[in-house]
Amino acid sequence: MSLRTEPVTMNVGPIHPSTHGVFRMRVTFDGEEIVDVEPVIGYLHRGSEKLAEERTYTQVVTLTDRMDYVASMTNNQSYILSVEKLAGITPSPRGVWLRMIAAELQRIASHAVANGFLINDLGAWHTPLLYMLREREKILEMFEMLCGARITNSYLRPGGVFMDAPDQFWPALNRFLDEMPNRIDDIERLLTTNEIVLIRTQNVGVLKKEECLNASITGPVLRASGVDWDLREKNPYDYYDQIEFSRPLGEIGDNHDRFLIRIFEMRESLKILRQCIENIEPGPVRPKEVPFLVRPPKGDSYVPIESPKGELGFYLVSDGGISPFRCHVRAPSLINLTLLKEMVLGDKIADLFVTFGSIDVNMGEVDR
Amino acid sequence: MNTVMDSVVFKFIYCMLVSSDECANSFKIIGSGFISEKYAIIGFLITAFFLIFVVINGALVGVLALIWGERRLIGRFQARVGPNRWGPWGIFTPVADAIKVMFKEDISPSLSDKFVFVLAPILMVVPVLLIFAVIPFGEATFLTDLNIGVLFVLAITSTNTLSVLMAGWGSGNRYGIIGGLRAVAMLLSYEIPMALAAVGVILMAGSLSIIQVIESQQIPYAIFQPLGFLTFLIASTAELNRSPFDITEAESELIAGYMTEYSSMKFGLFYLGEFMATIASSAIIVCLFLGGWKGPEILPSHFWFMIKWILMICVFIWFRATFPRLRVDQIMELAWKGLFELTLINILSIAILMLIWPDPSITELWIMTGVNWIVFFASLWIFGKLLGPKPLEKNGVTRKIVLQK
Numbered sequence: 001m002s003l004r005t006e007p008v009t010m011n012v013g014p015i016h017p018s019t020h021g022v023f024r025m026r027v028t029f030d031g032e033e034i035v036d037v038e039p040v041i042g043y044l045h046r047g048s049e050k051l052a053e054e055r056t057y058t059q060v061v062t063l064t065d066r067m068d069y070v071a072s073m074t075n076n077q078s079y080i081l082s083v084e085k086l087a088g089i090t091p092s093p094r095g096v097w098l099r100m101i102a103a104e105l106q107r108i109a110s111h112a113v114a115n116g117f118l119i120n121d122l123g124a125w126h127t128p129l130l131y132m133l134r135e136r137e138k139i140l141e142m143f144e145m146l147c148g149a150r151i152t153n154s155y156l157r158p159g160g161v162f163m164d165a166p167d168q169f170w171p172a173l174n175r176f177l178d179e180m181p182n183r184i185d186d187i188e189r190l191l192t193t194n195e196i197v198l199i200r201t202q203n204v205g206v207l208k209k210e211e212c213l214n215a216s217i218t219g220p221v222l223r224a225s226g227v228d229w230d231l232r233e234k235n236p237y238d239y240y241d242q243i244e245f246s247r248p249l250g251e252i253g254d255n256h257d258r259f260l261i262r263i264f265e266m267r268e269s270l271k272i273l274r275q276c277i278e279n280i281e282p283g284p285v286r287p288k289e290v291p292f293l294v295r296p297p298k299g300d301s302y303v304p305i306e307s308p309k310g311e312l313g314f315y316l317v318s319d320g321g322i323s324p325f326r327c328h329v330r331a332p333s334l335i336n337l338t339l340l341k342e343m344v345l346g347d348k349i350a351d352l353f354v355t356f357g358s359i360d361v362n363m364g365e366v367d368r
Numbered sequence: 369m370n371t372v373m374d375s376v377v378f379k380f381i382y383c384m385l386v387s388s389d390e391c392a393n394s395f396k397i398i399g400s401g402f403i404s405e406k407y408a409i410i411g412f413l414i415t416a417f418f419l420i421f422v423v424i425n426g427a428l429v430g431v432l433a434l435i436w437g438e439r440r441l442i443g444r445f446q447a448r449v450g451p452n453r454w455g456p457w458g459i460f461t462p463v464a465d466a467i468k469v470m471f472k473e474d475i476s477p478s479l480s481d482k483f484v485f486v487l488a489p490i491l492m493v494v495p496v497l498l499i500f501a502v503i504p505f506g507e508a509t510f511l512t513d514l515n516i517g518v519l520f521v522l523a524i525t526s527t528n529t530l531s532v533l534m535a536g537w538g539s540g541n542r543y544g545i546i547g548g549l550r551a552v553a554m555l556l557s558y559e560i561p562m563a564l565a566a567v568g569v570i571l572m573a574g575s576l577s578i579i580q581v582i583e584s585q586q587i588p589y590a591i592f593q594p595l596g597f598l599t600f601l602i603a604s605t606a607e608l609n610r611s612p613f614d615i616t617e618a619e620s621e622l623i624a625g626y627m628t629e630y631s632s633m634k635f636g637l638f639y640l641g642e643f644m645a646t647i648a649s650s651a652i653i654v655c656l657f658l659g660g661w662k663g664p665e666i667l668p669s670h671f672w673f674m675i676k677w678i679l680m681i682c683v684f685i686w687f688r689a690t691f692p693r694l695r696v697d698q699i700m701e702l703a704w705k706g707l708f709e710l711t712l713i714n715i716l717s718i719a720i721l722m723l724i725w726p727d728p729s730i731t732e733l734w735i736m737t738g739v740n741w742i743v744f745f746a747s748l749w750i751f752g753k754l755l756g757p758k759p760l761e762k763n764g765v766t767r768k769i770v771l772q773k
Binding site: 121123 | 447
């Protein structure tokens with residue numbers, strides 16, 4: 001005897017505890033199995049790209065903070081690099097080192113949030129999440145020392161950063177570098193070999209190499225599938241060519257690989273931070289000759305960087321005025337999200353949220 | 369089997385009310401009461417009402433204490449302070465919670481089946497209160513000693529399933545329905561290992577009465593039959609819908625599952641029922657496996673019961689703070705492929721041991737314990753191999769993270 005069953009369509013989001021913001025999915029499922037997923041985006045659209053056309057080049061920095069709001073520093077970095085290329089500004093070395101330090105700290109913070117919320121989506125009732133947020137808190141405190149803000153930093157300026165690091169910043173950073181490896185070990189002891197985490201994440205949400213490349217997926221998601229592509233190494237910006245670091249690569253491309261890749265990248269970021277501290281020298285944080293109102297010549301520029309979520313780039317077109325003629329963002333979150341349906345089809349409802357969490361999207365960046 | 373008059377507390381209050389020879393003999397100090405023996409039934413009813421009143425209110429206060437304790441403890445587990453605003457150490461936080469819940473607007477969704485929707489939270493609370501009737505809180509301190517106590521508890525706890533399904537169905541919400549259906553699948557499955565794990569205890573005790581079970585424990589059954597204890601603990605965690613088995617209300621998936629549409633005191637009743645069930649289940653585990661009120665005589669039996677009870681509740685809180693949630697198919701797999709067989713092995717090993725030593729002395733009991741521990745480790749090792757996370761080597765792929773220089 002076979003019972004007649006029919007698929008049910010359910011609306012998940014935009015207000016839902018694990019949609020990481022305001023993401024909506026129209027999910028059709030048969031019993032517990034997912035038959036169809038239709039993502040609906042645009043609930044957090046604020047028109048940042050259009051707003052950028054009305055602001056001066058320096059003012060746009062504040063808009064970039066609000067795109068990926070858990071990784072503001074890397075957004076600033078990407079935008080500033082584009083402006084510098086467009087206007088032909090040579091940044092001062094200390095400013096570059098400082099923004100590399102800020103960017104790597106931000107990468108650790110972003111990965112901590114990503115992994116914490118991934119485990120929260122697994123149902124761990126906030127414990128690992130709060131451990132991760134505790135470490136992020138230290139980073140946010142350091143950001144507060146650097147620029148006075150915790151989330152929306154706006155720390156970078158064309159030519160470097162807007163303020164030198166205060167004296168208390170360096171001891172705090174050194175203490176963080178000493179403590180953080182142990183904290184990561186703690187988290188690994190709690191989660192990496194936890195059997196429930198293993199059976200929930202292994203072989204779930206698998207992304208093959210080819211699928212990733214065809215969909216132009218970047219960042220930890222791509223590296224978890226085993227493609228060695230890190231813009232810090234392939235297309236070095238700032239002073240990443242002077243720095244030794246390795247890139248963790250996964251092999252299967254499932255949720256567990258993506259989780260592990262982020263843990264390993266946190267360790268690599270700590271290595272980069274140590275080298276930055278060794279290399280940094282006193283000097284001005286930004287060249288005196290850079291004017292407050294940058295007026296780049298006519299032209300366009302695009303400098304992609306490796307943000308915590310993938311390849312992030314600002315395409316800027318200048319008409320010679322004080323504000324960009326056109327600004328377009330290549331947002332890794334949006335592009336990484338495109339394969340969500342392929343990843344979750346045939347899995348259970350519970351896996352949908354875990355897979356979604358493992359891609360680590362930020363709706364502020366998706367909708368802009 | 370003990371009658372209700374064997375309960376010290378009952379007899380004490382009864383004797384303050386009713387004058388009888390029996391009372392005059394047992395309590396020299398207070399003597400006997402003012403109601404003549406002719407109307408003793410009145411005294412009996414007043415005493416019974418008083419005790420039930422005390423136990424129900426005790427359970428409610430216990431829930432408040434548990435809410436506070438759980439929030440404080442989980443705060444500590446999560447490297448934060450926990451609630452600390454209302455009263456010293458925040459002990460009035462649950463009172464504030466309760467007042468807030470009562471003053472919330474009571475909403476019934478237009479799609480809901482009103483009768484079922486309202487009945488569900490009541491059905492959640494009332495059966496749990498019944499469990500307290502058979503719990504002995506100390507030596508000769510109990511409301512009633514049913515001769516089918518264990519069976520009664522198992523039967524009562526399973527009515528929880530109905531309430532969850534009614535809540536999910538009646539609220540007319542798809543999250544609710546999924547939560548309700550998951551609950552039925554899971555709770556029905558875990559009934560079986562739970563009952564079978566209790567069979568091991570019943571075999572040794574030779575009685576279904578909870579008091580007899582406690583009295584038969586020369587070695588606490590948690591030590592004597594670890595396999596039964598483990599399966600019973602896991603199954604009751606699942607019965608309580610607590611993490612890692614909280615798929616019915618999975619916050620990150622189903623928002624609040626079957627409780628999604630509930631607000632105000634209806635939600636409060638679910639909350640109450642859930643916490644009360646935790647308290648009651650812990651008490652049952654203490655009675656069946658941890659020796660109930662038994663303990664060294666430096667402390668009165670009631671204290672030993674309370675200590676074990678609170679420790680058991682803390683174990684549940686610990687579970688909640690630590691484990692991620694299992695997926696629904698993995699939960700069913702664990703029940704049918706894991707716990708069910710483990711409980712059968714437990715019953716088999718105890719039955720064989722009882723066949724060898726029908727009337728064991730204390731030395732023989734320890735030998736039986738040793739055998740049980742061997743069975744415990746052996747079967748856990750085998751089932752861990754069979755059901756644990758599959759290594760990926762067999763697909764020709766080894767999992768490792770390569771550090772590309």
